[in-house]
Amino acid sequence: MQFKDIPSNVRVKSQLLHAVENNRLSHAHLFTGEDGSSSLAMALAFAQYLMCENKTASDSCGVCPACLKSEKLIHPDLHCVFPVITGKGTNPVSDHFIEEWRGAIASNPFMSEEEWYLNLGDTNKQGFISVYEANELSKKTVLKPYENSYRVIIVWHAEKMHNPAANKLLKLLEEPPEKTIFILLTSSSENLLETIVSRLQNTTIEPCDENNLTKYLMEIEGVEEKTASEISHLSSGSIGQALKLIKGSELLEQNTEEFQNWMRMCYKARIIELTSWVDMINRWGREQQKGFLHYALHMVRESLVRNFADSSIQKVREEEEQFTKNFAPFIHQNNAIEIIEEIELAHKHISRNGSSKFIFMDLTLKMVVLLHVKNLTLQETN
Numbered sequence: 103m104q105f106k107d108i109p110s111n112v113r114v115k116s117q118l119l120h121a122v123e124n125n126r127l128s129h130a131h132l133f134t135g136e137d138g139s140s141s142l143a144m145a146l147a148f149a150q151y152l153m154c155e156n157k158t159a160s161d162s163c164g165v166c167p168a169c170l171k172s173e174k175l176i177h178p179d180l181h182c183v184f185p186v187i188t189g190k191g192t193n194p195v196s197d198h199f200i201e202e203w204r205g206a207i208a209s210n211p212f213m214s215e216e217e218w219y220l221n222l223g224d225t226n227k228q229g230f231i232s233v234y235e236a237n238e239l240s241k242k243t244v245l246k247p248y249e250n251s252y253r254v255i256i257v258w259h260a261e262k263m264h265n266p267a268a269n270k271l272l273k274l275l276e277e278p279p280e281k282t283i284f285i286l287l288t289s290s291s292e293n294l295l296e297t298i299v300s301r302l303q304n305t306t307i308e309p310c311d312e313n314n315l316t317k318y319l320m321e322i323e324g325v326e327e328k329t330a331s332e333i334s335h336l337s338s339g340s341i342g343q344a345l346k347l348i349k350g351s352e353l354l355e356q357n358t359e360e361f362q363n364w365m366r367m368c369y370k371a372r373i374i375e376l377t378s379w380v381d382m383i384n385r386w387g388r389e390q391q392k393g394f395l396h397y398a399l400h401m402v403r404e405s406l407v408r409n410f411a412d413s414s415i416q417k418v419r420e421e422e423e424q425f426t427k428n429f430a431p432f433i434h435q436n437n438a439i440e441i442i443e444e445i446e447l448a449h450k451h452i453s454r455n456g457s458s459k460f461i462f463m464d465l466t467l468k469m470v471v472l473l474h475v476k477n478l479t480l481q482e483t484n
């Protein structure tokens with residue numbers, strides 16, 4: 103991450119750069135910014151700047167070995183601490199989740215806390231930073247930095263520290279290890295120990311202004327102007343939120359396309375094609391599979407609405423209109439309940455970590471049968 107990749111907070115960047123230039127660098131920082139703001143990206147860009155072997159007055163070089171290692175979050179002097187959840191053995195610490203962390207940052211360095219838990223496959227659990235984490239940090243800081251530059255310790259969502267962890271960290275801040283910079287990040291500094299806050303140099307990370315965010319979405323994410331400006335307005339300057347909205351609309355399009363494909367193949371009972379379709383969806387992440395089943399339920403219900411009520415209360419998008427018109431007649435009183443139940447059951451099994459391939463194959467075969475159930479009332483009246 104480089105400073106140039108962050109589309110806002112020009113003042114913060116120049117303050118940090120000046121501090122380095124004038125040798126007035128504080129060893130302990132607190133970046134306060136909304137969840138999903140640029141604070142994590144800023145901390146990563148700052149860390150990379152400190153470690154860069156070829157820095158300019160305004161940014162890291164982005165190409166030296168230190169920069170490349172920082173980008174991939176594999177620099178031995180860069181340590182990230184973040185909330186973790188139970189489920190990976192006893193006393194979970196950040197290092198146990200480092201692969202997930204690298205993947206999550208690569209896909210969105212502005213992610214929210216909730217998105218992080220989603221990456222860990224769980225939205226119901228509350229993350230925490232335990233005393234074991236602080237013990238690990240103490241051990242890591244005993245040695246000198248490996249690469250003759252700074253060691254940087256980033257603590258994301260520092261308010262999630264349990265008290266014993268916070269007290270241990272306080273000791274480290276009071277007797278700072280050599281050449282070590284701490285950057286704590288929080289969206290609610292009132293939930294941090296006052297004794298910790300008083301030792302940190304506080305920097306506020308502002309939301310991105312709408313114009314800059316629009317420009318960023320167009321240039322970096324390739325979104326067209328109208329959508330970019332709508333999204334930056336909706337996300338109130340939160341880059342993380344904006345990226346989430348973009349991802350959401352991409353997923354919706356993918357769900358629409360795949361649901362329509364799936365139903366057509368089920369109706370035509372194309373078993374070989376359906377088998378490859380199941381292989382394809384099996385490669386999706388579990389959350390995405392659940393999202394797809396949610397979408398399927400929505401479309402089945404909308405088809406029922408179309409059949410039994412006034413079509414003006416239907417909630418379908420333009421690109422779904424034609425499909426539901428053709429599809430709705432196949433969803434009727436003799437199969438609707440069973441179809442809904444089967445999709446809900448598949449969703450439940452996916453949530454419980456069942457084999458996706460088996461669950462989707464089973465559901466597909468049932469859909470083939472259910473879509474061919476005759477609408478008896480229709481026949482009688484005919």
Ligand SMILES: [Zn+2]
Pocket residue numbers: 153154155156157162163164165166167168169170
């Ligand atoms: Zn560099």
